[in-house]
Amino acid sequence: MRNKLTALTCLMLVCFVVLTGCAHPWRIAPNPNPTSVPEPTADIDVNNDTVPPEETPEITESAEPTEPPATEATGTEVPSETPEEATVEPTGTETEPPAETPEVTEAPTEAPTVVPGNTPTPTPAATPTPKPTATPTAAPTPTPTPAPTPRPADIPPFAGQTINGHGTITNSIFSTCRVTMVNVWATTCAPCIQEMPHIQTLANNFASRGLKVISVLGDSEQPGMIQQGLSIINGIGFTLPVMRNKPDVAAAFPAGAYPMTYFIDSNGNILRVESTSHTYDQWVSIVNGLLG
Numbered sequence: 001m002r003n004k005l006t007a008l009t010c011l012m013l014v015c016f017v018v019l020t021g022c023a024h025p026w027r028i029a030p031n032p033n034p035t036s037v038p039e040p041t042a043d044i045d046v047n048n049d050t051v052p053p054e055e056t057p058e059i060t061e062s063a064e065p066t067e068p069p070a071t072e073a074t075g076t077e078v079p080s081e082t083p084e085e086a087t088v089e090p091t092g093t094e095t096e097p098p099a100e101t102p103e104v105t106e107a108p109t110e111a112p113t114v115v116p117g118n119t120p121t122p123t124p125a126a127t128p129t130p131k132p133t134a135t136p137t138a139a140p141t142p143t144p145t146p147a148p149t150p151r152p153a154d155i156p157p158f159a160g161q162t163i164n165g166h167g168t169i170t171n172s173i174f175s176t177c178r179v180t181m182v183n184v185w186a187t188t189c190a191p192c193i194q195e196m197p198h199i200q201t202l203a204n205n206f207a208s209r210g211l212k213v214i215s216v217l218g219d220s221e222q223p224g225m226i227q228q229g230l231s232i233i234n235g236i237g238f239t240l241p242v243m244r245n246k247p248d249v250a251a252a253f254p255a256g257a258y259p260m261t262y263f264i265d266s267n268g269n270i271l272r273v274e275s276t277s278h279t280y281d282q283w284v285s286i287v288n289g290l291l292g
Contacts, residue, residue, distance in 0.1 A: 009234055109233040153268030158252040160216070160243030162235060163226050169214060169243055174219030174268045179290050182253055186218040187228045189258040191277040196238050198280040202287065203240055209291050213240050220244040258279075263290055 002042070153171070162171045174180050183199055185192035196215075203213035217229045221244070233242060244247055253262055263272040263286075271290055 050114045069158065151267075151269060152166065154270040155252050155262075155264060155268045156248075158248040160246060160249040162241045162243050163217065163230060164239075164242050166241035169241060171268055173212065173214070174264055175266050177212040177213075178266060179271065179287070180264045181211065181213045181287075182216065183213065184216040184218050184253050184255040184258065184260045184262075186258045187232060188219065188224055192259040193232055193236070194279040195279070196233070196257070197236055198278070198283060200236075200238055200240060201280060202283045206287055206291070210289065211287060214243065215240055216245050216249060216253055216255075218245050218258055222244075 155171060155174070157171050161167075162169065181199075181203075183192075185196070199213060199279075205210065215238075217225070219225045220229060226244070229242065232238075253260070257275060259275075259277055261274040262270060263274075265271055272286070274286070
C-alpha cells in the first residue's frame, strides 16, 4: 500500500511538472507576428572546456524580442556562439496570422430583378402642362379723321343786282368755285380803273383752276354814277359782273377805302383781304398761293 501511494505521488508530481513546465507548448501565447527570440549567449568557462548544457529559454507572452544579455568584458576576448533559434513545435491548433482587411470595392448597382407575376407598376410620366395659346390682339380699328366742322360764313347773306346784264348774284356763287375774288371800286378811284384790265386777264387765265371774279361799284347809289360806271367798263372791255352797292351788299363787303378786294372760299369764309391796287404779276402770286 505504501508503495502504491509513493508511485501515485510520483506520478502526480511528474504530471504537475509536465503541466506547469515553462517550455510546454501549451504555455506559448499565440502571437500574430511571431518573432524568433534569440537564445541568450551562454558564458563559456575559460577554465573548463565543458560547455554547460543549454537551457531552454522561457518564452514570455510579450511580442517584443528579448535582448540577449551583454557579455561580460574580460581581459581575454571570448568568442560567442550564436544560439540557434528556438523552434516552437506546433500544437494541435495552429496559430493563423491575422487576416488582412480586404479592400472594399463598390459593387455596381444592379437593376431590380423583375419577378414573374409581380410586375412593378410603372411610374406615370408627368403630363406636360399645355401652354396657353396666345390670343391675337385685334388690330385697333383706325378712327376716321372727322371732317372739320365748317365755321359760320364770314359773309352774311346778300342779293346784288348787276348793272351790266348778269342778273342778281347771291351767296350761292361761293359754292360754285374754289375761290371767289370780289373787287370793290369807285368811278372816282383812278388806281381802281388802272388795275381793272389786269383783273379781267386774271379771271380769264385762272377760271379753269377754280377762280371766279366779280366786282362791286362802290358809289353806284350816288346820282349818275351807274352811267359813269358803265361808260368806264365798256371803254376798257371789262365784262365781269358788276353789282350795285345796295345796303346788304355793302354789309357783306364793307370798304373804308378804294380799292378793296376779298378772297372767299367755297363756304363763304374770308381767306384774304387786299386794300391796295396790284399789277397782274402780283395778283398771280396771290392767287397761286390760295389755290395751291
